[in-house]
Each structure stands twice: as C-alpha cells, then as structure tokens.
Amino acid sequence: MTTSPAFRATRTLARGLLVGLLTAAFLAPFYLMLRNSLMDAQGLTAPEWTWWPSTMHFENFTDLFGDPAVSMGPALGNSLLIAAVTAPVSTLLASAAGYALARIPVPGRGVVLGLVVATLMIPGSVTFVPTFVVVGSMGGVNTLWGIIVPGLFNPFAVLLFRNFYLQFPGEIEDAGRMDGLGWLGIYRRIALPSSGAMIASLGALSFIESWNSFLWPLVIGQDPSAWTAQIALSTFLTSQTINLPGLFAGAVVTITPLVVMFLVAQRHIVEGIATSGLKG
Secondary structure, rough: OOOOOOHEEEEEHHHHHHHHHHHHHHHHHHHHHHHHOOOOOOHHOOOOOOOOOOOOOHHHHHHHHHHHOOOOOHHHHHHHHHHHHHHHHHHHHHHHHHHHHHOOOOOHHHHHHHHHHHHHOOHHHHHHHHHHHHHHHOOOOHHHHHHHHHHHHHHHHHHHHHHHHHOOOOOHHHHHHOOOOOHHHHHHHHHHHHHHHHHHHHHHHHHHHHHHHHHHHHHHHOHHHOOOOHHHHHEEEEOOOOOOHHHHHHHHHHHHHHHHHHHHHHHHHHHHHHOOOOOO
C-alpha cells in the first residue's frame, strides 16, 4: 500500500517534533544548571523568571575553588583517582571471572555462579555495616583505598561477561590450544581483545557509578582530605548554610567529566549492552 506525499511529510514532521521535544526535555536540566551557575543569590531567589542572567557571574566558579572551607579541587582529584582506578580494575576482574565461569570446566563452577547471582539479591543496606566494620578494622577509614576496594567486585558485570563469553566460538579456542596456549593465554590473547565493546561500555558505566557514589565515600571519608566531589558539593546546602550559586557552579563542574565520558563512549555503551554474542 502506497502512501501519499502529504502523509509522508506529516509523518516526518511529527517525528521531528517528537525528537525535538525529547531533546529539549533531555537538555533542560543542563540548561538550568548552567543558567543558575551564572546567577547571583538574589537572581536565583527572585520571583521573576529570567531565561538567562543579564550579568553573568563567572566568579561563582573562581569562588568555588577559592573557598577555604570546601576543598573542591582536592575533592575532584580524589573522585578522578577513585573512578580511574575502580573502572578498569573492576571491569577486568569481571571479565576474567566471566570468562572462567563461561569457558573453564572446573568443579563447582555452578555453585560459584549461584553465589554471584545471590549477591545481586542482597540489598546494599544489609552489607553496608559489615563492610564498614571490615574496612575500618583494616585501617581503611579516611583513606582512598577504603573507598575503592569494596567497589571492585561487580556481580552484574560478571554475569554480562559470562553471557558474552558463552557464545565465544570454540574453534578459536581450539586454534589457540594448537598454538600452545593455556586458558590464561587464550583469555589474554584472544578472548579479552575480542570483548572490546563490552569492556568499554561496562568500564564507562563503572566510571560513572564510581564518580556519582555518595553514601560510602561519605561514611569512609570522614576527614576533608578524603572527600570526593559529591561530598564537597553537598556542603553548599546544609541546615546551617545555603549557597545556591556555589551549589550550581559545583554541579556544572562535577558533571562535566561525566558528559565527556558519555559523549566519548556512548557508541560503545549501546553496543556493549545490546550485544549478546559475537558478530558473525
């Protein structure tokens, strides 16, 4: 059945309007953060709405790093270090565990897989206090490694990698064995390079999750020297003080690395999550 040119034009227009509305809804929070970060306190609390400040207050960003009470610069460095360590290490550990559960025939593999699945069913609030007791007894309070280590195991990523490696061609492994490779050599030289999309996507998601983490760094990093960017940002809005310009300026600064990460890795994120096996 053929459609008329008028119908096709109307359908194209409707699609364009829908995409435009969805794009505007997606970009609205970023616009509000940027707008509010360039206003003063009086403009933010004024009853009249303004689409853009008549006088842009860029000093909000300079004051953000010059405030002696809030160490935003070191906090951003801590967040960057924590995310930069957690993302690759947790992704590689999940990849190795997923490959072992999928390809290496060892006794008890099903039991280990069941335990991994069981960890997904346990609420984080149940393990929060025991984890804090263990990390605290090891001297991890007010240290960056105390924030990093508990987040290195990602059972969800292990399951994704296991499902990915289940469809890995056995002929490639056989060829590797003929070349004298063991399980570790096959994984390191063949399986790991073939899972680049999964590694990139889960690594990006792990970076974002680590960067946005708040409760665990808040409990472990009790000293300002161990604060992350999210904790430093929370100090602008307390029951004693309210610094809205600083809060929005800090939000713009802290969200910038995540936007850059998403723009760089968005193709890999979609491809890695959507891929259930190898492309043949």
